[in-house]
Amino acid sequence: MKVLVVGGGGREHALCWKIARSKRVKQVLCAPGNAGTAQVARNVNVAADDIDGLVALAQKENVGLVVVGPEDPLVLGLADRLRELKIPVFGPGAKGAQMEASKVFSKDLMERHRIPTAASRTFDRSGQAKGYLESCTVWPQVIKAEGLAAGKGVYICHDLEEARQAVDAIMEEKRHGDSGERILVEEFLEGEEASVFALIDGRTILILESVQDHKQVGEGDTGPNTGGMGVVSPLRTLSTRLHRQIEQRVLIPTVHAMRQEGIDYHGVLFVGLMMTEGGPRVIEYNVRFGDPECQALMRRMKSDIVPILLACAQGELEKADPPQWDARPCVGVVAAAGGYPGSYRKGDAIRGLEGAAAVEGVEVFHAGTKQVGEQIVTNGGRVLCITAVGASLDEARESAYRAYDAIAWEDKFCRRDIGQRRPGGQPSPAEA
Ligand code: AMP
Numbered sequence: 001m002k003v004l005v006v007g008g009g010g011r012e013h014a015l016c017w018k019i020a021r022s023k024r025v026k027q028v029l030c031a032p033g034n035a036g037t038a039q040v041a042r043n044v045n046v047a048a049d050d051i052d053g054l055v056a057l058a059q060k061e062n063v064g065l066v067v068v069g070p071e072d073p074l075v076l077g078l079a080d081r082l083r084e085l086k087i088p089v090f091g092p093g094a095k096g097a098q099m100e101a102s103k104v105f106s107k108d109l110m111e112r113h114r115i116p117t118a119a120s121r122t123f124d125r126s127g128q129a130k131g132y133l134e135s136c137t138v139w140p141q142v143i144k145a146e147g148l149a150a151g152k153g154v155y156i157c158h159d160l161e162e163a164r165q166a167v168d169a170i171m172e173e174k175r176h177g178d179s180g181e182r183i184l185v186e187e188f189l190e191g192e193e194a195s196v197f198a199l200i201d202g203r204t205i206l207i208l209e210s211v212q213d214h215k216q217v218g219e220g221d222t223g224p225n226t227g228g229m230g231v232v233s234p235l236r237t238l239s240t241r242l243h244r245q246i247e248q249r250v251l252i253p254t255v256h257a258m259r260q261e262g263i264d265y266h267g268v269l270f271v272g273l274m275m276t277e278g279g280p281r282v283i284e285y286n287v288r289f290g291d292p293e294c295q296a297l298m299r300r301m302k303s304d305i306v307p308i309l310l311a312c313a314q315g316e317l318e319k320a321d322p323p324q325w326d327a328r329p330c331v332g333v334v335a336a337a338g339g340y341p342g343s344y345r346k347g348d349a350i351r352g353l354e355g356a357a358a359v360e361g362v363e364v365f366h367a368g369t370k371q372v373g374e375q376i377v378t379n380g381g382r383v384l385c386i387t388a389v390g391a392s393l394d395e396a397r398e399s400a401y402r403a404y405d406a407i408a409w410e411d412k413f414c415r416r417d418i419g420q421r422r423p424g425g426q427p428s429p430a431e432a
């Protein structure tokens with residue numbers, strides 16, 4: 001069978017790497033891919049948002065499964081188009097993708113179906129929003145642009161002045177473009193954050209191993225948010241009891257809600273949660289794997305992933321064997337270009353990749369890289385994700401940093417504290 005992976009980041013390299021190891025797969029195609037995916041798949045120069053081009057490619061190559069990495073093609077209806085052609089696809093249709101693309105849509109759905117989340121109000125005019133904020137007596141308040149904003153559309157406002165500035169930034173200065181046509185003003189939730197990844201085949205839910213991103217650019221969780229600077233799996237502090245709570249109170253009601261709203265969801269649902277005193281509450285839904293969370297999950301999944309993805313695409317997850325996981329922990333360190341998440345340079349030659357790959361337990365996944373002649377050069381803000389598994393978390397961390405140190409280009413940087421959060425800094429079991 002041929003499998004087409006859509007996207008070109010670290011998440012997609014990890015997916016290609018895992019899928020290429022399947023006995024059932026003859027060839028992996030990646031559109032558009034990067035210099036890393038080219039080592040395990042055939043890159044095809046079709047952009048991830050070129051829906052016509054991707055549909056034509058899947059037909060021409062007669063692929064048996066399409067796995068969609070990022071949210072954009074899902075929002076644009078790629079999965080619907082493929083399903084019409086009876087091509088199995090891992091990823092929800094356009095309506096399901098609204099769970100991520102519109103915070104108003106997902107908030108309405110949660111409220112209608114009593115899924116625990118932060119209370120909120122929606123506004124489409126800045127004057128009304130400010131009027132409401134003037135009446136608020138409890139601070140902070142959280143202000144969010146409705147649409148996709150690359151993780152940057154959320155403002156935690158500690159007083160009215162900050163809140164007014166956030167409203168102006170989103171609605172008047174249009175900092176997030178059309179994504180800020182409407183805003184939500186949301187109750188501030190206190191607690192530890194956690195996220196959960198679950199495969200959903202329309203009905204059946206399969207929760208994946210625990211995994212945690214490090215979102216902020218600076219050590220000790222400081223500085224601006226990024227796409228993710230590092231990853232750890234599993235989380236020692238995430239109890240099975242917490243998992244059960246999340247399943248009962250959040251995942252099962254979410255799948256019910258989607259079915260009632262006519263969303264036939266086939267893919268992975270990534271739920272961001274706040275573990276409050278009153279139990280888990282949803283902060284946001286994403287309709288795709290996290291990046292770099294996916295890289296750690298792919299490293300730790302021992303089973304062939306292809307039958308699982310296919311079963312999920314075809315509504316037969318119940319019949320599939322659940323995945324087996326490597327008990328060893330995985331640490332992933334993102335190597336980024338100087339300046340990220342602000343502006344950064346592209347085109348620097350990357351050296352030492354072979355030496356890094358030779359470190360025991362290490363697999364280097366490419367994100368923003370490009371092959372230029374004989375050389376691999378930087379081509380994005382997050383350039384590589386260096387993953388390592390080890391007998392212990394310390395061992396995995398040591399290997400990952402040893403491999404990181406073997407790689408060189410001008411201005412590279414990473415966070416040195418991946419996997420070293422103080423125990424209280426990890427999602428707590430919320431044993432309440
Ligand atoms: P989001 O883009 O919705 O994931 O939000 C980005 C970050 O903002 C989250 O990871 C949380 O740290 C924070 N956040 C979002 N909504 C809330 C809320 N209602 N209460 C507290 N923190 C929040």
Ligand code: GLY
Nearest residue numbers: 227228290291292
């Ligand atoms: N690493 C967080 C995300 O992919 O949204």
